[in-house]
Amino acid sequence: MISTVVWGTGNVGRAAIRAVEAHPALKLAAVLVHNPDKVGRDAGELGGLDAQLGVRATDDIDAVLAVSPRAVVYAASGDIRPDDALADIIRAIEAGAVVVTPALYGFYDQRTAPPELRDPVLAAIADGGGSLFVSGVDPGWGNDVLPLLISGLGTTVDVIRCQEIFDYSTYDQEDSVRHLVGMGHPMDYEPLMLAPTIPTMVWGGQIRLMARALGAELDDIRETMDRRALDATVSTRTMGEFEAGTQGAVRFEVQGIVDGEPRIVIEHVTRIHSSCAPDWPTPPDGGDGAHRVIIEGRPRIEVTVEASDEGANRSAGGNATAVGRLVSTIDWLVDAKPGLYDALDVPLRPAVGRLGRRER
Known part of the structure; x- marks a missing residue:
């Protein structure tokens, strides 16, 4: 199984813990938190699950990356700390991890990412052998793969x-x-x-x-x-x-x-x-x-997607589907060459092995 770290446990991170736990090819290896009040709490509790997962949250980034996890779901915010988010992600890539995240807007179209963002990521990929795939939390699939798929019906x-x-x-x-x-x-x-x-x-x-x-x-x-x-x-x-x-x-x-x-x-x-x-x-x-x-x-085509999670909360549902797109790509990225990817590079992934599987 693919050892996977969830980095951050806010709106996106809660959904990421659930998505990683539900994916049959992934194993939740660690949860990184910034808030000291969350250190030591079980990942199941932080992810809003009814079960304990046996993984305790930590704020020791060096220790988590030292064991070379194969994948990192970077769920910490990049809105108000873009430089810190980029530095965190580069550290994970240099440790050899496949990183999926919604935090770096500049990589939605990785080919036109600004050089000051793209060059250090490419250097980290060359040094560490990791990869990066960025897709938006608003959610990304609603602004790339879904409209492109539907456009082909016209x-x-x-x-x-x-x-x-x-x-x-x-x-x-x-x-x-x-x-x-x-x-x-x-x-x-x-x-x-x-x-x-x-x-x-x-x-x-x-x-x-x-x-x-x-x-x-x-x-x-x-x-x-x-x-x-x-x-x-x-x-x-x-x-x-x-x-x-x-x-x-x-x-x-x-x-x-x-x-x-x-x-x-x-x-x-x-x-x-x-x-x-x-x-x-x-x-x-x-x-x-x-x-x-x-x-x-x-013809004129209109498609509306409404998703709910954490009860009937549709704001949480949007986060969950954005995270689902990211987490579902991890096994594909692990099998692919190290590199910088965007939504046109990474195929849509069906929920293999998850049909009828219940959340713990």
Whole structure:
């Protein structure tokens, strides 16, 4: 079995522990944590499982990497610590591990990753013999393999639109929601994630990757942005109150321009409460999240995916499916040559050996 480390136990890491434990080709070898309160706790508890897994969380990175695990699911955040995340991942690659992660936006299309990111990773691969595959947590498959698969069902394709529709009120990552995205801040506050060029920095790689797969020449990548204020103060289960008049919803697009028109579009519609911007797209049944791909052409094709996990929580379901895509590729990556991979390199992997298998 493939010895696999889960590095980080937040929203993504909890799902990663469950995914690794359920995969018949993988063996959970260690769990790395940053919070000292989590050190010594069983991985099953940290992953939200009912069973003890016999793996105790540790913060000793050197000790974990010293035994050369074959794979690492890097689930720690890269949003507010991109340099630290890159350094961690390089350490794991130099130790010979296959690393899968959503943390490094610049590698969504690895061929166009900036040299300051790409060169040290390639050097680590050459030195240590590991590999890297990055796919987004929003989730990546909704902005690459799913729209590309569906596009092949059409006779003509005018526009490919990928939507994430998300209610943050159930999300448990307050720093990102309030400060990176700006929910609850005054409308004149400019959150980092919404600043000009930042959406392109994050999602532009997926636009370029889809254009490459479609054989399309991009003229440009453009952004649109719209923000709405809360009409009334709202309270959330995980992050407290968000006051009336502060930012309550955001809608933006990253547009791949082909022949002067937006032809490949990644759109995010996010709210802190369902009452804000009710005229914007919503999940089909009024739930808290959905991912949708719309192919405008002949025929017009629309596919909506709603996933729930940790009860009926669809924000957790989105994380779980993103993690499922990453974890399912580990055995393929282990058998492949050491290298830097993206979503066009790594095939979709069926749930071999997991049909009917129950979570512990």
